[in-house]
Amino acid sequence: MTTNERVIDVTDLRRVYGDGTKSAYEAVSGVSFSVGRGELFALLGTNGAGKTSTVELIEGLAAPAGGRVRVLGHDPYSERDRVRPRIGVMLQEGGFPSELTVDETVRMWAGCTSGARPAAEALELVGLGRRREVRVKQLSGGEKRRLDLALATLGRPEVLFLDEPTTGLDAEGRQETWELVRRLRADGTTVLLTTHYLEEAESLADRLAIMHEGRIAATGRVDEVVASQPSRITFDLPDGYFVGDLPPLDSLGVTGHEVEGRQLLLRTDELQRAATGLLLWARDAGVELRRLDVRGASLEEAFLRIAREAKGSADRPESRQKEMAR
Ligand SMILES: Nc1ncnc2c1ncn2[C@@H]1O[C@H](COP(=O)(O)OP(=O)(O)OP(=O)(O)O)[C@@H](O)[C@H]1O
Numbered sequence: 001m002t003t004n005e006r007v008i009d010v011t012d013l014r015r016v017y018g019d020g021t022k023s024a025y026e027a028v029s030g031v032s033f034s035v036g037r038g039e040l041f042a043l044l045g046t047n048g049a050g051k052t053s054t055v056e057l058i059e060g061l062a063a064p065a066g067g068r069v070r071v072l073g074h075d076p077y078s079e080r081d082r083v084r085p086r087i088g089v090m091l092q093e094g095g096f097p098s099e100l101t102v103d104e105t106v107r108m109w110a111g112c113t114s115g116a117r118p119a120a121e122a123l124e125l126v127g128l129g130r131r132r133e134v135r136v137k138q139l140s141g142g143e144k145r146r147l148d149l150a151l152a153t154l155g156r157p158e159v160l161f162l163d164e165p166t167t168g169l170d171a172e173g174r175q176e177t178w179e180l181v182r183r184l185r186a187d188g189t190t191v192l193l194t195t196h197y198l199e200e201a202e203s204l205a206d207r208l209a210i211m212h213e214g215r216i217a218a219t220g221r222v223d224e225v226v227a228s229q230p231s232r233i234t235f236d237l238p239d240g241y242f243v244g245d246l247p248p249l250d251s252l253g254v255t256g257h258e259v260e261g262r263q264l265l266l267r268t269d270e271l272q273r274a275a276t277g278l279l280l281w282a283r284d285a286g287v288e289l290r291r292l293d294v295r296g297a298s299l300e301e302a303f304l305r306i307a308r309e310a311k312g313s314a315d316r317p318e319s320r321q322k323e324m325a326r
Pocket residue numbers: 017018025027045046047048049050051052053054
């Protein structure tokens with residue numbers, strides 16, 4: 001259940017790496033978003049987009065170079081003691097002592113966690129109840145991720161940070177983890193998820209943001225972000241035909257096209273009109289459109305467009321190196 005309470009509130013956040021005297025690198029350049037209580041917000045992005053740099057600021061692991069972060073109404077860096085007991089963090093690499101058993105690991109962690117669940121309950125929650133006596137080094141990669149999750153949720157956190165929670169899991173393990181995250185969310189836990197899997201964000205997130213070059217390139221509910229993208233039609237141009245032989249593309253409602261070899265890609269915001277016009281033309285011309293693929297806008301398309309633009313801007317000479325000495 002979500003409320004209007006802003007459990008995470010980030011305004012114009014900036015993070016700069018470097019010593020401040022020479023040229024420094026701005027990894028986060030004015031990021032703003034908020035997450036309501038009980039909401040699951042996913043942060044997506046190309047490699048190096050600044051997701052981890054942003055999340056670390058929200059977790060209070062570093063002070064921002066600019067902007068403001070509030071978690072549960074407090075500054076997570078300067079008021080760490082007030083925030084830390086109420087949040088759970090699942091890191092990418094748990095790094096537990098490998099000789100300890102699963103049960104010993106959880107109990108050791110519980111010793112440093114206020115209001116911890118009983119170890120047995122924490123392990124049941126993540127489906128590791130039967131692996132309690134196994135040494136950590138004997139766990140599979142997927143089981144280790146579940147142990148990470150058990151530790152992150154041990155203190156019944158109000159806010160849970162999940163960094164790539166299903167990396168290395170097989171399809172079944174991923175589904176199980178999603179189920180668990182849904183259950184935690186249903187119990188009112190607010191979740192900030194970073195992930196490379198678009199399907200994961202699509203399946204779990206109430207809202208999401210796609211980061212690119214330290215900024216938010218697109219944000220909103222999944223359906224809103226998808227709706228901002230064009231649909232696509234691809235097919236092979238029949239032998240002897242060229243793009244100019246088709247009906248005028250703007251008369252089909254096509255807003256852009258690309259040709260690669262014999263394959264033509266059309267982008268449109270009016271999928272039915274474009275597909276109908278194209279198929280009627282093919283019928284009248286008596287040709288077959290081989291490898292025809294008609295698909296509505298998707299989160300993947302939104303993400304790929306941003307990645308394409310990222311590649312385009314990387315090829316341009318300007319960079320994010322900022323002269324800090326100025
Ligand atoms: N300690 C650091 N010192 C200097 N630059 C850093 C440091 N940590 C990260 N960066 C740079 O900041 C940028 C953002 O990195 P960050 O790890 O936040 O991205 P990300 O979106 O989490 O990437 P990925 O998906 O690849 O994990 C990258 O260009 C990275 O090289």
